[in-house]
Amino acid sequence: MIRVLSLGAGVQSSTLALMIARGELPPVDCAIFSDTGWEPKAVYEWLGWLETQLPFPVYRVSAGDLRADQLSRSKPTSGRVAAVPWFTLSPKGQEGMGRRQCTAEYKLRPLQRKVVELMDGKRPKGGCEMLIGISMDEVWRMKPSRVQYIINQFPLIEKQITRQQCLRWMEERQYPKPPKSSCIGCPFHSDAQWRALTPEEFADAVEVDRAIRNQPGFRGQQFMHRSFKPLDQVDLSTPEERGQLNMFLNDCEGMCGV
Numbered sequence: 596m597i598r599v600l601s602l603g604a605g606v607q608s609s610t611l612a613l614m615i616a617r618g619e620l621p622p623v624d625c626a627i628f629s630d631t632g633w634e635p636k637a638v639y640e641w642l643g644w645l646e647t648q649l650p651f652p653v654y655r656v657s658a659g660d661l662r663a664d665q666l667s668r669s670k671p672t673s674g675r676v677a678a679v680p681w682f683t684l685s686p687k688g689q690e691g692m693g694r695r696q697c698t699a700e701y702k703l704r705p706l707q708r709k710v711v712e713l714m715d716g717k718r719p720k721g722g723c724e725m726l727i728g729i730s731m732d733e734v735w736r737m738k739p740s741r742v743q744y745i746i747n748q749f750p751l752i753e754k755q756i757t758r759q760q761c762l763r764w765m766e767e768r769q770y771p772k773p774p775k776s777s778c779i780g781c782p783f784h785s786d787a788q789w790r791a792l793t794p795e796e797f798a799d800a801v802e803v804d805r806a807i808r809n810q811p812g813f814r815g816q817q818f819m820h821r822s823f824k825p826l827d828q829v830d831l832s833t834p835e836e837r838g839q840l841n842m843f844l845n846d847c848e849g850m851c852g853v
Contacts, residue, residue, distance in 0.1 A: 597713055600626040600726045601706060602653060604634075604642040605776030607751060608728030610761040613770060616649050620750055623726060626653045627709050629702040632660035635796055637774040644771070656705040661697060661778060662799075666806050677701065681782055681807055681817035690823060692782075707742055718744040726750055731757045780804065780819055786831050789820075801827045 600615065600623045602608050614620045626649070628642060646653050661679075668676040677700035683691045710723045722744045729736050730751045740747045751761070765772060775788060780800040792800065804819040804826040820829045830837075 596722055596724055597625075597710075598623045598724045598726070599710060599713070600651075601728070602626040602628045602642075602645075603728065603776045604628060604638050604645065604773070605728070606758055606761050606765075606773045607730050607733075608776075609641070609645055609773045610756075610764055611726060611728045611750060612645060612649055613765070613768075614750075615651070617768075620726075623651055625651050625713070627706050628653060628655050629705045630655050630657045631697070631701045631778055632657060633662040633778045633780065634776065635774065635779055635792060638776050641771075641774050654709055656709045658701050658705045661701050662780070662803060665780075665803055668807075668810055679780075679782065679807075681819060682821055682823055683813075683815055683817055684823050685815040693817065697778075703741070707745065710745060714744070718742070720744060721746050724748055730761060731755055733758070782819055782821070784820075786829075789826075789829075789831050790833075797826075801825075 598621070600608065600612060602612060611620065612626060615623055642653075661677075664676045665679060677696035678694040679697045680693045680695040683693055685691070710725075711718060714722050720743050723746070725740065725745045725747050727747055727749055728751060729749050734752065737749055737752065738747070756764075762772065775791075777784065777788070779792065779796050780803050781788075789797070789800075800819060807817045807819070808825075809816060818824065819826050822829050
């Protein structure tokens with residue numbers, strides 16, 4: 596059996612990587628980072644730093660450039676491209692969400708191919724123990740592996756560690772704060788995540804958002820933001836910026852729920 600860390604380079608998987616490096620968790624043979632080609636600059640910079648802290652190799656694998664593929668999908672001559680779950684608006688005004696194929700195509704399959712390569716092209720049942728950085732506040736994300744040669748393990752769940760505790764663990768050991776790992780144009784972004792993008796990254800997302808609006812073969816419109824509005828027309832300001840009072844900025848601890 597080989598032991599592998601699935602490294603997304605976000606808070607939880609980075610915590611796992613550093614816990615392993617410090618001997619707080621059993622060692623792994625390697626970590627694998629599946630690169631969609633559309634991560635924010637901060638994620639790539641963090642990954643580069645993280646690699647200098649780890650005693651095991653980090654393999655970067657890819658199934659292609661997600662951004663470029665989505666732009667090509669907007670052309671009539673485009674071939675099959677994995678779908679991203681954009682927010683959809685039918686000609687009759689019905690709101691919905693598209694299929695989510697990007698995770699399987701750009702994250703899971705490159706990782707699985709690398710695991711098979713590390714096992715000399717073989718697929719023995721349970722041949723790979725895969726460590727996945729899902730924390731207690733994300734229990735709903737726990738799923739068994741889709742392939743018989745990988746067994747998923749969730750060390751943070753076993754230790755009952757939350758994302759906030761991961762951040763505290765990092766801070767107590769004087770590590771930098773990791774960025775949140777997700778594609779620049781991920782439709783699951785909160786408004787805070789949209790605001791966290793650099794101006795260049797946000798402009799990049801706006802370009803793709805315009806391109807997906809009326810893709811060939813799709814009846815209706817597609818949007819990157821959950822408001823079903825063009826991204827550059829969405830109000831991403833905070834409640835405070837809109838003049839709303841934040842009661843939690845005073846001495847009240849906010850425990851009464853009023």
